[in-house]
Amino acid sequence: MAIQKKLKMGMVGGGPGAFIGAIHRSAALMDGLIELTAGAFSSNPDKSKQAGEELMIDPSRVYSSYDEMIQKELLLPEGERIDIISIVTPNNVHFDPTKKALENGFHVVLDKPMTLTYDEAKELYKIIKKSDKLFCLTHTYTGYPMIKQMKQMIANGEIGTVKKVYVEYPQGWLYKLLEHENNKQAEWRTDPARNGKAGCFGDIGTHAFNLAEYVTGMQVAKICADLDIKVEGRPIDDDGAVLMRFENNASGILTASQVDTGCENNLKIRVYGDKGGLEWQQEDNNSLVVRWPNKAAETYRAGTGYLGSMANENTRTPAGHPEGYIEAFANIYRNFARCIYALRKGEEPKAEWRDFPGAEDGIRGMAFIELVLASSASDQKWTPFIVEK
Numbered sequence: 001m002a003i004q005k006k007l008k009m010g011m012v013g014g015g016p017g018a019f020i021g022a023i024h025r026s027a028a029l030m031d032g033l034i035e036l037t038a039g040a041f042s043s044n045p046d047k048s049k050q051a052g053e054e055l056m057i058d059p060s061r062v063y064s065s066y067d068e069m070i071q072k073e074l075l076l077p078e079g080e081r082i083d084i085i086s087i088v089t090p091n092n093v094h095f096d097p098t099k100k101a102l103e104n105g106f107h108v109v110l111d112k113p114m115t116l117t118y119d120e121a122k123e124l125y126k127i128i129k130k131s132d133k134l135f136c137l138t139h140t141y142t143g144y145p146m147i148k149q150m151k152q153m154i155a156n157g158e159i160g161t162v163k164k165v166y167v168e169y170p171q172g173w174l175y176k177l178l179e180h181e182n183n184k185q186a187e188w189r190t191d192p193a194r195n196g197k198a199g200c201f202g203d204i205g206t207h208a209f210n211l212a213e214y215v216t217g218m219q220v221a222k223i224c225a226d227l228d229i230k231v232e233g234r235p236i237d238d239d240g241a242v243l244m245r246f247e248n249n250a251s252g253i254l255t256a257s258q259v260d261t262g263c264e265n266n267l268k269i270r271v272y273g274d275k276g277g278l279e280w281q282q283e284d285n286n287s288l289v290v291r292w293p294n295k296a297a298e299t300y301r302a303g304t305g306y307l308g309s310m311a312n313e314n315t316r317t318p319a320g321h322p323e324g325y326i327e328a329f330a331n332i333y334r335n336f337a338r339c340i341y342a343l344r345k346g347e348e349p350k351a352e353w354r355d356f357p358g359a360e361d362g363i364r365g366m367a368f369i370e371l372v373l374a375s376s377a378s379d380q381k382w383t384p385f386i387v388e389k
């Protein structure tokens with residue numbers, strides 16, 4: 001049998017001092033299916049070079065720009081050149097490198113939100129659909145084993161018809177104008193030109209929205225939003241709430257904030273059906289609480305023998321050895337890589353492997369941003385609370 005070569009990855013972004021690039025690298029390399037071969041790690045060529053040295057990348061594969069990376073990699077023979085481009089730059093540098101990567105025959109992993117604007121998203125969606133290369137959007141939280149378990153239990157009807165969804169994503173790190181204190185991540189996230197027009201709701205509201213649709217398998221049909229800027233001097237939202245109605249008429253409540261002072265990243269989702277309920281939170285991500293109307297609640301744990309195929313397929317360690325955020329990312333990369341290998345062999349990838357976020361998630365996330373802002377700006381939704389006496 002022919003030995004499969006590891007998939008070669010080039011990275012755009014993730015230079016010195018960057019946040020998510022290093023997480024992507026750890027995740028992509030975790031299972032031995034992918035190797036980091038090249039990169040244009042920064043918009044500053046010196047910083048890209050520095051990152052390449054620190055990561056011990058062959059200097060001839062460290063580039064000054066993603067354009068150069070794409071052009072020079074294409075000159076290399078197939079098998080030597082990169083297969084995947086991983087894009088981990090601020091949101092204003094998502095559309096162009098993704099378009100160019102796909103149009104030049106590279107598979108793409110892109111971090112969320114898909115693009116800077118909804119118009120870009122619509123164009124990119126068409127490009128992805130036309131391409132024969134795979135596209136993955138890293139909505140990280142869909143990679144947790146107990147989120148997979150939640151999805152499978154709902155799909156199997158174990159909690160009956162879903163009636164109510166609560167999803168909340170509270171953070172506290174932007175409780176003050178950190179963007180004025182030389183904090184790189186805060187600077188671009190609060191600048192509409194680099195982040196897009198929704199602040200908190202573009203950054204983490206989209207994650208919460210994606211998770212609600214992912215675990216329930218249901219799509220949101222209408223929304224009513226109330227966004228706000230809690231820290232004076234900030235140009236875009238840092239807090240808000242959205243009421244949602246799903247296609248089957250189930251109700252949802254989504255809240256997201258980056259000004260919940262002292263709060264870390266306690267993403268939570270709770271789903272209740274007419275037979276039972278499921279509750280998960282990132283701070284105890286290896287547990288899933290299962291509630292029943294007529295018996296005591298149960299706690300299902302990752303890595304145990306009684307979980308479904310989706311959780312098992314996305315678990316690496318036995319129960320009690322905690323898996324976490326980087327493994328959730330790694331599950332997305334592993335499933336993506338397994339699909340590429342399967343396609344190369346002309347085989348149909350397993351359903352569990354195809355379960356990584358992509359173009360649909362991307363365009364729905366960008367529509368969510370657009371509609372939430374429009375709803376929040378409209379007064380129509382509010383009913384004055386007038387007490388007549």
Ligand SMILES: NC(=O)c1ccc[n+]([C@@H]2O[C@H](COP(=O)([O-])OP(=O)(O)OC[C@H]3O[C@@H](n4cnc5c(N)ncnc54)[C@H](O)[C@@H]3O)[C@@H](O)[C@H]2O)c1
Nearest residue numbers: 013014015018019020041042043088089090091111112140
């Ligand atoms: N999925 C998640 O959980 C998650 C978490 C954090 C961030 N993100 C997303 O990841 C992306 C990056 O966020 P971050 O916090 O790591 O940002 P960051 O500011 O820490 O890092 C961005 C990097 O991109 C580089 N860069 C900028 N323009 C470039 C260009 N033209 N060419 C090459 N490199 C360029 C910067 O030099 C920097 O190294 C954002 O889209 C963000 O929304 C996702």
